[in-house]
Amino acid sequence: MDRGNQTSISGFILLGLSIRPEHQEPLISLFLAMYLLTLLGNLLIVLLIRLDTHLLHAPMYFFLSNLALVDVGFASTTVPKMLYNMMSQTKTISFSGCFTQMYFFLTFGNTDSLLLAAMAYDRYVAICFPLRYPTLMSRKHCLLLAATSWILSAFHSLLYTLLMSRLSFCTSRDVPYLFCDVYPLLGLSCSDTKLIKTLVQTEGVVDILGPFMFIMISYARIFCTIMKVPSATGKSKAFSTCASHLSGVILFYGTISCLYFQPPSSYSAQNGSIASLFYAVVIPMLNPFIYSLRNNEMKAAMKRNLNRMRVWMDGQAREILP
Numbered sequence: 001m002d003r004g005n006q007t008s009i010s011g012f013i014l015l016g017l018s019i020r021p022e023h024q025e026p027l028i029s030l031f032l033a034m035y036l037l038t039l040l041g042n043l044l045i046v047l048l049i050r051l052d053t054h055l056l057h058a059p060m061y062f063f064l065s066n067l068a069l070v071d072v073g074f075a076s077t078t079v080p081k082m083l084y085n086m087m088s089q090t091k092t093i094s095f096s097g098c099f100t101q102m103y104f105f106l107t108f109g110n111t112d113s114l115l116l117a118a119m120a121y122d123r124y125v126a127i128c129f130p131l132r133y134p135t136l137m138s139r140k141h142c143l144l145l146a147a148t149s150w151i152l153s154a155f156h157s158l159l160y161t162l163l164m165s166r167l168s169f170c171t172s173r174d175v176p177y178l179f180c181d182v183y184p185l186l187g188l189s190c191s192d193t194k195l196i197k198t199l200v201q202t203e204g205v206v207d208i209l210g211p212f213m214f215i216m217i218s219y220a221r222i223f224c225t226i227m228k229v230p231s232a233t234g235k236s237k238a239f240s241t242c243a244s245h246l247s248g249v250i251l252f253y254g255t256i257s258c259l260y261f262q263p264p265s266s267y268s269a270q271n272g273s274i275a276s277l278f279y280a281v282v283i284p285m286l287n288p289f290i291y292s293l294r295n296n297e298m299k300a301a302m303k304r305n306l307n308r309m310r311v312w313m314d315g316q317a318r319e320i321l322p
Contacts, residue, residue, distance in 0.1 A: 011094040041288030042068035071284035074108040098180040103161040110153035117211035124218040
């Protein structure tokens with residue numbers, strides 16, 4: 001690596017979205033509100049699942065609590081820096097800060113994908129093999145699936161981060177993007193990037209398509225099993241248990257296909273910024289609504305915990321008042 005070329009650059013400039021000055025403040029308020037809603041919604045899901053013993057020991061909600069934590073990390077990796085850049089005159093990010101951001105962005109994104117696959121497997125076993133469900137989805141197996149998702153994603157992201165950090169960036173500091181990601185940085189490098197581009201188009205695609213194909217095969221088997229159910233009520237109940245997860249899958253993979261399932265030659269920074277905004281900001285905010293508002297068990301858990309809180313507060317009030 002040409003150290004002289006690299007050290008001549010103190011960092012990168014994240015240009016972000018091309019917006020008019022009069023639109024700046026409303027967008028800052030909007031993104032801040034979305035970020036706070038993301039934190040509140042996802043942390044509330046984690047808290048409800050941890051406080052409710054019925055949900056805590058259910059595999060689907062164990063994976064959902066992990067997914068909510070991923071969404072908190074996902075949004076926190078990009079949104080605070082994006083808001084700071086929009087509010088300040090300087091939009092720089094250090095060399096190490098840029099690759100740290102890219103590492104965590106890739107880690108949380110890949111963990112999200114693998115957890116969605118684990119949740120699809122849970123639905124597949126519950127509907128297609130209900131008698132074997134307690135054995136196949138035991139606490140030990142759930143912990144193993146979740147730990148594998150986190151560890152594989154961490155090592156996968158480390159590979160890309162190490163390869164990208166060895167490139168020389170000697171032409172421009174301007175990143176036409178909201179945050180540091182693989183494609184925008186490849187466009188700034190004056191090194192030979194064939195290896196990384198090939199890796200992105202092969203291993204990277206397999207890394208995304210693998211869990212997606214597993215989810216699609218699982219749902220094909222689920223659909224075939226549900227269609228064999230004789231009663232319409234039974235079919236409706238079985239489909240309802242998968243509706244929230246399937247909605248999350250469509251949102252996640254629909255957006256990710258716009259970002260990464262394209263040749264580098266056809267990549268557009270502006271289109272990529274808009275897609276990444278939806279991917280990194282909107283989807284983590286929507287997930288709590290998708291998985292809780294349409295879920296009767298989550299609603300029941302919220303009512304139970306509110307009742308417990310009310311009883312506790314009444315007890316405290318009786319102790320204080322004479």
